[in-house]
Amino acid sequence: MAAWFLVGVLLVLTSGAGTRATGQSVKNPDTFVTLRYGDPESLDPAYQYDTASYEVVYPNVYETLIGYNGSVLSTYVPRLATEVPSLANGLISKDGLTYTFPIRPGVKFHDGTTMTPEDVRYSTLRFMLQDRDGGPSWLLLSPLVGKESTRDGDKIVVTYAEAAKTVTVQGNNVVFHLAHPYGAFLSIVAAWSFVMPKAWAAAHGDWDGSAGTWQKFNNPKLQDRYAFDHMNGTGPFKLVSWDRQAKEVDLARHDAYWRAPARLSRVVIRDVAEFTNRRLQLQQGDADLIEVDRSDQSKVMGMTDVTIRDDLPRLLIQVLHFNFKIDPTANPDIGSGKLDGSGIPPDFFSDVHVRKAFAYAFDYGTFIRDAYRGKAIQPSGPIIQGLLGYDPSLPKYTFDKNKAAAEFKEAWGGRVWSTGFKFTLTFNTGNTARQIGAQVIKDAVESLNPKFKVDIRNLQWSSFLQLTNAHKGTLYALGWAVDYPDPDDFAQPFLSSKGDYPQRNSYNNPEADRLIKEAAVSSDPAKRKQLYKELTQIAYNDVPSIWAAQPTAFKVMRSWVRGWYWNTVYGGEDYYPLAKQ
């Protein structure tokens, strides 16, 4: 019986399953359904720091003072401010330390109250002073207060006065006073200056904006804030419900929106973990847009009435990191811990010839072909395509076994080549691209010399975290995605001695530190461009990491979707211009 059933199933499937929706009329024409994987962590704009949350928060429910001009990241349009500050219009002071935003009058929050400049000031202070561990507050704290955090360990190191003086209300304007000139400030404002009503927040137990109480609200847990699962923004959609069990966020049109109301009346964003389920819902027209991994792309190609938007530029980089000073304590990944053919010494990667050898031994083309179906480019360094200072003509490592062998022969006074080595490369479980990258480098390096041995180990995220935290990683794969589209967001974490990765990997170049600082404070694009080119050259010379790939994105949606555009900064879609026809 079961066998007959299976035969029947196969017959049905091969006789045209998937064609049922051909010529289908638009389902739920006023409602847009997005199926993705991953559910929001928090709806609090000052807490959330993940793409699933960001999609809901911005630009759909909360808005910023200025916004991106559609897909264009280099110019801005006014949103909650009526003008984009510039040197030309005098809203940026000549010293680059003061930014003035005239606030748009008559903008209504979702609860019907009218936005005021004080709401903007309050929201900015709340964003900075809430400052949860691992949260986004540093994005405004750093340029305004000049500190990355309000705390040093458990001790609060920022006073209210320090923070309050950085954002002031002057009539109908809100003025930001920077700690030092910062060329990327507008870029941060465009992505992170969300506004919520002060009175609403305070009425629901949040900080009331007073100087004496903010410390109680510093570093909250996820559930501590009303805004965790309630929203009150000015955006084109308002929150109807967040069903955490169904993993579904429902948004409804904000009819009192300051621009014309959205064309859609409802947006549903649902987390569906299983790809086939998402695909079938798209096929049936029950979903309008679904998230698809590059490895599953072939399964959605050729679907009737489905459009794939491919080659979408993305500010994301995949990297293999060298740890210059590996902690050898109980570390199986370095084998014997000596350069004796059965292990590596803890400072194995501190020799630039070793790093260069690995950079030459990485088959970039095969990696991009196998991991991303060819839909990626090889970057020259951390300043990737789409950022100021990116220059494709700058030198980059190419797959060259002869050069790799030559570098290995020079490494450690020739001992690497003669004695060989053995270590384990790690990546986090479930990341197929990183797994492929690891295999690619293993194959090439081991083919150079029979004494070379690279093992591969995938680790659960928790174990991987433990490994990197303890400085026990050898050569490991991790990436970086954009916070705000400025080269500083990439130069800092990869090349500054205080950056996320150099701290973990003990990389330190004072010249890189100096250039990063100089580029950050400059407001002259031409000068910044030159400085980031110099930093890319340092990244090439020092090889602190292998800059493996900058993958592009693709989106899969029903052909009836109108008004869609791509913006790599958004966590998901801008639903405001969308319609179904």
Next chain:
Amino acid sequence: MTGFILRRLLLLPFVALGVSVLIFSLLQFLTPAMRASLYIHDPKQLNALPDIIRKYHLDQPAYVQYWDWLTQVAHGDLGWSETAREPVADAIRGYFPATLELGVYSFACILALGIWLGTQSAVHKDRLLDHLSRFTSISGASLPTFVWGLLLLMVFYGHFGWFPPDRLSLAAGLFVRAPGFHPYTGLITIDALLNGQWWIFWDALRHLVLPVATLTYFLTAVLVRITRSSMLETLRTDYVRTARAKGLAQRTVVDKHARRNALIPVITLAGLLFVGLLSGVVITETVFNYPGIGRWGVNASQQLDIPAVTGFALIFSGLLVLGNLCADVLYALVDPRIRLQ
């Protein structure tokens, strides 16, 4: 009987305590940094690791953490689940009825189909029906749940569009979340009837068809085999031979004389099967995007969401005790020869 039941119920708190101690002991194999992975999802947050360990007291000695948790539970608070984004108790209250609903419908189908097929298989031993039923049940147990689930989904949703995934359709989902709909039990089919919303009832039922069919096909095998062997044994007994000799119709002999006695081991199995069903629905819930407790439990385990895992384990240890108790009680009720001491 009452004394027996009470004694077994009194065991529950001790079982719960034992389970919680066991879980906390096992967690000591994980370093604080590993347990902090629950709060760190992105390389951007790596530098916050020491602060997060401090904030959530992950570096405290195990007994301190356990005592904190126990004090919290004594105040009726099972803690906060980062994976469910809500208190553990609320998550259990939300997820469990969905799984219970799926489990009850599946269990009814499994019992009906398993006992019927097992009986027919025994009665028609070594004939076509027997072979077919054995083949069906064995293939059901052999085929991975996700393969079977996806096949059903592709045919009955992807091709015919009859039975969609999820728990409710878009319109029904928005309706039940609206203030006018009162969730009395959390079981949507029941709540729909209690609210007088037949369309919600049918909608929920449509969404249950495929996951129930998947679980039924997967879990019927064991019941078929136990029923079959028990029936075969019973059919060979003297009293059945006597019933036949008296000239009773075959149907009466099978239904009234043989099957009742043959069901004794089936009842024992069924109690455990129900608990197993509730805890083993992970794959089915994932394939059909069904928001049940199994999917949440696995997600919580993978992400080291300790309060959630502990709450989840407590619930299922309690269910296991109750399932065993039910089986013992039913066993005594069905077989008068057995008396509970």
